[in-house]
Amino acid sequence: MTHFKYNRVLLVLIMVGLLAALTIGWQRHQVEENNTTVELIMDYEDVVELAQVEGVPVQRLLAQVKAAGITSLAVYETTLEKLNKSGKVTAVSGAQILHQQRLGTLSDPAWGSLVEAGSIKSEDVYITGQDQAVFAEVKSDLIRRLDDERVTVLYAGNRQVLAVKASFEKVEKWNLGLPTDEMQEVVSQGFFVVARPTNYTKVQAEDVQAVFDRLAPIEQVSSIMFVGDEILGYPDAVAVTANYFKQRQLTLAMIEHPLQLQFVKQEGLMQLAAANQYQAARVYVIPKDEQPKLKIDEAVQRWVVTDQERNIRMNLMRKYDKPEAGKTLIETNLEYISRVSQALKEAGFTIGRAGTYQPFFPNSWLLALICVGATAAGVLYLTLLRPFAAKYQYLLLVVIAALLAFPLIKGSGMLVRQAVALTSAIIFPVLAMTWQLDRWKQITAPNASLLRIIGIAIPSLAITLALSIIGGFYVAAMLGDVRYFLEMEIFRGVKLTFVAPLLLISLSFLVRYELFKTAPGESRNIWQQAIKILDFPVQIKTLLVFGAAAVAAWVFVGRSGHTAGVPVPAIELKMRAFLEQVMYARPREKEFMIGHPAFFLAVMAVYRQWPAALLYGLVVLATIAQGSLVETFAHLRTPIFMSFVRALDGLAVGLIFGIIAVLGAHILYYIAFALGRGTAKHE
Known part of the structure; x- marks a missing residue:
């Protein structure tokens, strides 16, 4: 049997990269902690309409809305x-x-x-x-x-x-311009103005100037949230717009896409955000067709989770058009506003003008050290598949690390950062599980008791998570700048991070275990095992197993990312809502319901000497959880501390599910054993 060695030099370089990643992570955490002010916004038109429907003076309702917690009113361009x-x-x-x-x-x-x-x-x-x-x-x-x-x-x-x-x-439906009288009314009632202009056809610098001249006498303009497919000034006068933004120190409001990935498409938006030194805030609005279906409790929870997990700092709140039982329409909406405001305060937010991130960019030398660490991890994995001489390991390390680090030190290298982040998200979960495989291969005293299996599984899973999470810190640091916080840039390769670790851990498994027993003297390398799998007789039950695996893979991949694919069952949505309320960061189901229990069962499989094919399946499932917790850090809009706590919460709940899984397997074994003995006696 091949003996795999863990090159200590490579391990040291991985730890150096981790220290660099933790340094950037701490800096990022400080930046995120300094941006906790949320702006609660309603459309001025909505408030006026609500006052008219209920027959109350507009000024009175404006005062009530402000007292409930609304800080700003959005003013649109008027029409004839x-x-x-x-x-x-x-x-x-x-x-x-x-x-x-x-x-x-x-x-x-x-x-x-x-x-x-x-x-x-x-x-x-x-x-x-x-x-x-x-x-x-x-x-x-x-x-x-x-x-x-x-x-x-x-x-x-x-x-x-x-x-x-x-x-x-x-x-009569054309947008004309921002109405001064409405903006003055908003300011006089103590609100900030969120201006919502549109672009002009064949826009000129004079057109942009006219909009800001209209805004000039309005003192309390907090931000500009553009309407339409283009920002004001696109395509040739964006620089003019940016200059006025900087002169007035205005925040650019960037509306999150309904699929919760980046933004509603507005040409010139990213260009303006960069020109405005990233003084921008992400905006969320509950979709118009969805809000009527939400009870106030559900909507309040939605806002809290949204602001915590997706760096939303501008909540554009629609009014409810139907009153709750026993309340007037105005009472319903005032309760909605006040409960959102109170819930956000209890979650640690301040209500006011939207906070923005300082233009944070990690130190290029620290990024270079992370590149070295990620390269060392990749080389280490190769040695754990097929050992080769240390001099070739170092040569490979130096060449690849130099190619990756050079662009970063020169001040560029966005593609390099993406590549290193993707590699880290894939390789570290595999290394963690490969290390466990090597530990399990060294076990010489099988048939441990149930309590001993549980006692071994708990620290083993914790250590595996700690090793995997190194990759999470690498990802969080490599892509930890303001563009990713605002989601102007995103992590690329989400689906690959779910699939690739499963393929790589399969290779690790096949070089350590015989999936199927071989004859004495017969080679059991990966190629021979692959041929043996292909030669395996196909039976109906085999087809059923592969069919079930295919469906599971479809659900697994389809549920990743943000594109609409596999729907989420209603019962799972309720469980998510419950976990969001009782835990700081809701853990992922694929971790605590699938991966971590599978890890416990894998430990049981090793000590009870279950078939290698079954152990392989459990190892693959366990790797899903490790990859998932690392991929959590790829959601760069989520604060790094929350991603870290989410992994720990997943571990805590996963330990419970893991113990239940082991107990369940133990009970099933004895039931099957008892039934088998009963059948034998009867015969």
Whole structure:
């Protein structure tokens, strides 16, 4: 049997890399701990609509909403349709005016004089307004959205009338500009303004300037959250937008995608975030079709988990449109707001203007040391498959480590960082389980008692987790900069981190164990074992086993990542919600329900001398948990401390499930033994 040696030099280099990773991890933790302020936002329009529906003064409801915990109100660009409904302006089509003239119902003589003068065209739109400030903004916005030739001024007596060459059905829905009167109302009630402008067609620097000129007199603007598929200024005036952001020290609001991966697509968003020195905050909003299905308790829990686990610092809260039993609609919404605010405070957050991350980037020399450690881990794994001379190990180490470290020291190397992180996520769980395989091969006293098996399994699993989690710290450090915190960049290769460790641990197993017994003198290398597996007789039960394995693999891979694949059962969702409430960080089911119990059973399989094929299956399942806990650290938007605690929580719950699994297997064995004896006596 091949004797595998663990090169101490490689082990030392892995530990050096770990120290570098822990240094970066601590720095990252400090950055994350300094960003714990959450901004609670509602749409100004939602508050106004709620006041109108319930028949209360808008100012009174605004005061109640603020007292409940809302810090900011989002103000959108106005439209002629909104202004028409509010009575601030009157916009009508020329066809409607001419129709009223023919029917004799045109009561305003000023309009009649324009009709008689031939100034009214059926295809045009005509706008008047009582509020001169609002009317002036509408005029300015229409000229900027269209041009001087399409917007002309007529006079009906002493009133100005805007004549706009456009389709009434379309122009009334066009975004015009941010309404000064609404923003002033928001500030006067003690809120921050979250401005929500859109981009212009063929945008020019002057258009960008006009938006910020409108914002200039508004003191309490906390952030800008763009509407539409482009940011203001895209494509040629993004630099102008960035300059105004920096002048006003504005936060860029980046709306999380409904699939919870990166952001709703807005062209120019990443470019602006970088130009704004990453003064940006992630925004979450419960999907419109989902919120009515959530009870307030569920919605509150959703917000807490979202802010804790995904670095969300701007909560854009929709109103509930149906009251809870025994409450008015206003009472329902005020309770919702206050409970979210209180729950976040209890979770350690502060309510106020959204916090942002300092532009943190790890030291390049520390990253280079991690590269050396990851390379050492890769070389070590190769030696544990097929031992080769130390001089070749060091040569391989130096060449690969130099190629990886050089770009990082030069100040670039994003691809290198991704590659090292991916390699670390794959290789360390495999090394941890391979080390366990070597320990199990040395066991000379099988048939241990049940208590002894449990007593051995507990520390063994803890040590294995500690070895695997080195890879987690490597990943968290290699990709630990502000771009990953904001999820502008993400870890690449999630599905590979679930599959590759299973393939590699299979190789480790096959060079240490005979999956099937071989004849004396027969070679049992990997190639020969693979041939023997392919020559294995196919029976119906074999097909059933492979079919079940294929379904399990489909579920396993399909449940990884963020793309919609395999649905999550309702009972599992309830269990997740329970664990989120009782634990600091909800552990993953594949760890405490599958991988860790399989580890316990693998220990039992070793001591009870179960067939190697069964041991192999348990080792593969146990490796799933090790890979999963390392992959947890690849969620860079999640605070590093939470990822660490999640692994420990998974271990704690996994120990319980592992003990249950061993006890269950023990009971099943004795039941089967008793049934077998009974059958033998009967015969």
